[in-house]
Amino acid sequence: MSYHHIPDLLEEVAPPQNGILSRTLHSEGGIKTVIFAFDSGQELSEHSAAHPAILHILSGQGQLKLGHEEKPAMPGTWVYMPAGLVHAVRAEGPLMMLLTLLPKD
Template identity: 55%
Template sequence: MGATFTFLADLLQEAEPPADGILSRTIHQDERSKFVLFGFGPGQEPSEHTATMPAALRFLSGRATVRLGIASKEAGPGTFVHMPAGLAHAIRAEEPTVMLLVLFKG
């Protein structure tokens, strides 16, 4: 039996940021990881939260402010963030922004 794979040629085409709101789309999931693509409209800010597993963020376009614990960092295309499980965090899109979230299971 052949291996299965996920192939998306252009992630930016998969998550056009809405004018107002947040788009989220799971693009791959297996027993070890989950990949979720987000499109944030300008000014969108999900409430601060924690994750029960380690996670990584990769910003693909736009500009956002990322709160990691008590630190606040500016993120743009190319920014990478790794977070341990349980770290309080929040994201505020300063302009239309596309971000990839990777959750690392077990």
């Protein structure tokens, strides 16, 4: 039996200068986990995914668009998104986020 151990997610990536950095941490059995680091003012524009997903904000401040609603993003914010939900992420300062893509329903 194998496992994947990461002692500190915040040490995995650092927010880049003027951009967004993403890195796949694990992908197996239809589940994919990706860490994102955003520089201040960066955003992922509105989009949807074919898979359900979970967002977990690790550090920083921002705004999430979930369907037609805007929600604050701060350390500890956790969101489950069903497949097909239109969403967006905007960083108001350096922001780190963990995304877990789940198998299709």
